[in-house]
Amino acid sequence: MGQVRHHDNFPSTPGKVKMDRSNYFGRVTSRWHSTASARLLGCSALLLAFALVVLFRVSSSSDLGDGGYFSHSDVHWAFKPTRVWEKKVRQSCLPRREDNPMVVLVTGAAGFVGTHVSLALKKRGDGVVGIDNFNSYYEVSLKIARQELLAKHGIFVIDADINDAFLLKTVFELVQITHVMHLAAQAGVRYAMENPGSYVQSNIAGLVNIFEICKAANPQPAIVWASSSSVYGLNTKVPFSELDRTDQPASLYAATKKAGEEIAHTYNHIYGLSITGLRFFTVYGPWGRPDMAYFSFTRNILKGKPINIYQGPNNKDLARDFTYIDDIVEGCVASLDTAEKSTGSGGKKTGPAQLRIFNLGNTSPVTVPTLVDILEKYLNVKAKREIVKMPRNGDVPFTHANISAAQTQLQYKPETNLETGLKKFVKWYLSYYGDNTPHESLVAW
Structure with a gap:
């Protein structure tokens, strides 16, 4: 970025x-x-x-390679805010509702979840400004299309890197950010084997930079950030609970997210930052990530290409707790609404601060062959299936969320089953791409 x-x-x-x-x-x-x-x-x-x-x-x-931190525009040798830029930031952050409005900085705003969360916040009248680096992990054109969608709704997305401390300080000086929704991260389990440095740079260094900026702000904002269900790693106890052990990550991606949770604890303990972590479980839906399996399957089924369906030990089908994007947005917004104020001032803690972690899933795992069955139904095309043993690349055989904590504290209630969600995704996909499906990309779960 x-x-x-x-x-x-x-x-x-x-x-x-x-x-x-x-x-x-x-x-x-x-x-x-x-x-x-x-x-x-x-x-x-x-x-x-x-x-x-x-x-x-x-x-x-x-x-840094394809997962690195150049924007889709020219390299930012020295960021210098202009009056036009400052005006865009201020206008984007201007709340329209009078009842306890928030001013939210959304990192990764041109990403899948970031776009939907930004739109939801803006729709109800909160001030929102985004930041995204538009890296080329998957097609940049989709990210730019999301950026254009946000712009139509009055949301300005800054083309920059979360490691750019000067730029972030400038934003905090221009407007009073009350909350940070930190969604920027290098995603994907398998890509870490090709470009591990990008995960450390974004998921660890980038997270620390966000915390550093927030701790120095006065008043400090409350922070909600995206962890991952991947932190459960090799855990075999189901459903996964926030109280389960998370010290056996199966991938570098998972390890960086686990490290992020420990870093969050440190900044909460020392500096009084109010921090809420969200462990997402396989998010899918319109405007989704092309590297995800459901997206890749749709593309290849329409092209008449075979799709690899992985099987775990003992020829057992993989299963995922697929969670529709609208349900994830509900959990994200509820986390912002229930976040308590940070207790630090001038980088010094004045009292205990809120620290939370929640699973956000659908709590209804579905096997991958069933996922393909549903896609075949709505695409009206038969898939060419190839059954393949799951490679040792960091993937896990199953995920299943225990969401009781989110239900109790956030009133989180997922309402979209996989069939309904995939129907909406296919409708969007055919509308967005038509017959011009995108290039080949990595597949993640």
Whole structure:
């Protein structure tokens, strides 16, 4: 999401190396005034140094790969807010309701869940501003289409990186953010095997940066953030409860989300940030992620291509607690509404602060073959199924949410079964893509 800035001319290095550089430039400067040729040499050295800095920044950013943090626009060498930009932020954050309105910063706003949550908040009259890096993990065109949808409803999505501390500070200085809905993350279980650095950069470093900005704000906002059902990892007890052990992650993605939960505890304990974590269970629906299995299956069924249906140990079908996007949005908004105020001031804790974690699922697992049956029904096309053993890539055989805590504290009540939800998804898919289905992409659950 944008690039991570280096504020020095060189990457940070131990003192001795920095001193040597300082002496070098000192010698060049002293010769600068001696002769014309020396001045030319000095200019050349400075130009060379500048070129090396540029090369360093470009190479270090490009190392992030497709899951990295360039936006779809030009690289942000130095963010400078303009009057037009500031006006867009203020207008987007202007609440329309008088009864306890919120001003919410939604990270990952051009993502699947982020788009739907932003629209729900704006519809009821809250102020909303988004931030998204538009990375190329899956087709950027879909993210841009979501951004355009949000713009039609008066929601401004900033094209930037959550690691850009200066930009985030600027937003907090322009408007008083009361809540942060932190949904930005590098998603997907299998992609972590190709680009692990992107998960650390976004899911850990990005989360810490959000917490750092929030802890320094005065007043501090309340934070709701997306963890994942993946944290249950190799847990075999079902349904998964928030009280179950989560110390056996099966993937790097899960490990970064588990790390995020521990980091959240730390910032709550030390700085008094009010933090609510949400463990999502296989979210699906219109405007969804193309890397998800239901999305990929739909694409390939329509193209007449075979689909891989994985089986677990003992030829057992995989099962997922598929949760429709509208139900997830209900849980997200309820979490914001019930979040207590943070208790820190100027980065210092003044009292105990709220810390919560909730499962948000449908609590009705469905096998993958049944999912395909439903897609066949609404696409009116027979799938070419290939049964494949589940590879050792971080996937788990099943998920099943215990949602009693969310039911009690959030009045969370999922209402959409898989058949109804997939019918709505297929209708959107055919409307959005028609016969022009997108390129091949990774598949996640």
